[in-house]
Amino acid sequence: MNQQASPSLSLSNPHPKGVNWQQKAALALFGIGLLILLFAWLGGQVWNPFQALLLALGLISGSAWWYARAEYGGKPAGIKNNAVMFRSLSNRGLWGWIAGVMISGFYICLYWYPETMKGLIEMFEAPSRALRGQAADQWFVYGSFYTLAVLLMGAKFIWKYRHNRYQVIRTVSVMFFQLIFSFLIPAFMQLMHQPEFYFTYFWPLKSEYLFPDKISYLTQKYTHLGVFLVFWGAVMSFIAVPVLTYFFGKRWYCSWVCGCGALAETAGDPFRTLSDKSLRAWRIERWLIHSVLVFIVLTTLLAWLNSWQQGAILGDLSQGFSKTYGFLIGSIFSGVIGTGFYPILGSRGWCRFGCPQAAILGIFQKYFSRFRITVNGGQCISCGNCSTYCEMGIDVKAYAQRGQDVVRASCVGCGICSAVCPRGVLRLENGADDVRERAQDARAFHIGEDGVKLNDH
Ligand code: SF4
Ligand code: SF4
Structure with missing residues (x-):
């Protein structure tokens, strides 16, 4: 090694460059x-x-493909997170903040100032007419960009994790559900003069699907199809969610189907290290996500009470709750902060702190599910890769060091902790072990302010 040219004693010298000339081009x-x-x-x-x-x-699209090719093409398979801690974009540097402000600004225009997007909307006129049979609007523009981001960044993700079957299959799954179920089918339904309906979103994430006015609108205007859509939404919310989560954990939805998860897992991959792993964040997470769940349950109950027993006070209260939820949670939290702040808070801010669907799935996962990450603790070398790359801020290493299975409400089962572990310590499983016993284990896992204390009572 030339000591003068390269004074660092790091074993990985020379350090990989942040971006090469092809990536710059x-x-x-x-x-x-x-x-x-x-x-x-x-x-x-x-x-x-x-x-x-x-x-x-x-x-x-072409430049995204070229960038990915320069990063992963012609190199042996295996995860490369080279320079992720040093790049300005992925480590809250200047470019990270610029990207955060730009994406948040886009959401603000989308929700409150769509008239400023007239020129952009006009560009989408022809595809909107072809796919939906109607003029383009800001939501069609948004859906198109969103889907394109999932497809492009999903392809990049697959290239990066091509040696890992689990990652490849679940990424194909989220790309499929985003393209077909969240983009093309709703557009086709509009083309056929049917209601725009998203089959992969249900109450409480798509809360209005179980609101009385939406149900009356669907069943009265679209009769048989409307009844089917309401039935579908109710079955997914009250039967599919508990049953599928019992067998597979919340990953069946959060990492395989959901559109929010689709963007987080593809475009959000470079930002997964930014999730806060502190105990304070864990506490905020539990309070916040369950508060949002309580908020939407109350909002839904009030809407039903108001429809059964109409009164001025009940009507005002119901409207107030509904509007506040739409503004604070639907627009600001899930949109502006949830996606706009990817480069600042990490890719799963909304899923971790705000999504009421994730809250319900998490309760089932923690207490009534076969899913867990099993740990071969004797092999752990405490490198910390698993905790670093966990997008939900779970300190996986703390579990691995104690040889304790990871049973956490927030885990979305992305499997990245297992993929980045150099010792093969972690394994995602849907075991048939005693679910009640594991739930007791989960309750007994406590981390004190002073460090790790497991199974202390
Ligand atoms: S614990 Fe592992 S599987 Fe669960 S969210 Fe974190 S990285 Fe993904
Ligand atoms: S990545 Fe593997 S070896 Fe490293 S701390 Fe986590 S479980 Fe242990």
Whole structure:
């Protein structure tokens, strides 16, 4: 080793570069694609909105592929998180903050100032007419970008984890559900003059699906189909959720089906290390997510009470709850903060701290599920990779060091802790062991302020 040229004594010297020249060129093309969109957004006259859209999306998609190829192509399979702690974007540097502000700004325009997006919406006129049979609006633009991000970043994710069957299959699954169930089927239903309906979202995440006014609207306007849709939503909420979670844990939904999870697992992958692992964050998480669940249960109950026994006070209360929930939780928490703050809070901020669906799935997972991460504690070398890359902020290492199975309400079963473990310590299983016994184990796992104390009572 040339000591003068490379004074570091690190075994990994020379350090891998943050980005090579091909990635810089890809990023430049990506920037040009974004600039075209921004130009149209700001009201610039593009020669032909649809052709400009194709050019912009072509540049963005092609450059994303080129970037991933430069990162993973021609190299042996195996997870490479090179420089993730040093890149400005993935480590809360200047680019991370710029990205956070831009994505949050996009959400703010989307929810409250869609008129400012006129030029951008116009670019989507032709695909919207073809897919939905109606004029484009901000939600179609949003759905298109969202789906494209899941597909592009999902392909990049698969390339990165190509040696790991579990990661490949579940990523194909979230890409499939996002494209078909959350984008094409709702669009097709509109094309057929049917209600826009999302089969992969149900109460309480899509809370209005069990609200009395939505049920009356669906069943009265769309009769048989409307009854089926209401029935589907109720079956998924009250039967499929407990049954599937009993067998597979919450991962069947959070890491295989849900659109929020789809974006977090694909576009959010570089930000998974940013999740707060502190005890304080764990406490906030438990209070916050269960408060949101209580909030939506109350809102739903009030809506039903109001529909049975109409009165001025009950009506005002129900409307107030409904509006506050929509504004605070539906828009600000799940949208602006949940996605906009990926580069600041990590990719699962909404899933961890706010999603009421995750709260219900978590309760089932912790107390009535076969799912757990089993630990071969004797092999653990305490490297901490598992905790570092856990997007839900779970200190997996603390469990591994004690040889204790991980049974946590928040675990979404992404399997990354197991994938990054150099010793094969962790294994995701749907065992048939005594569920009650494991629930007792989960309750007995406590970490004190002063460090780790497990099974202390
Ligand atoms: S504990 Fe492992 S499987 Fe669970 S959320 Fe964290 S990284 Fe994913
Ligand atoms: S990644 Fe594996 S070896 Fe490292 S601390 Fe976690 S369980 Fe132990």
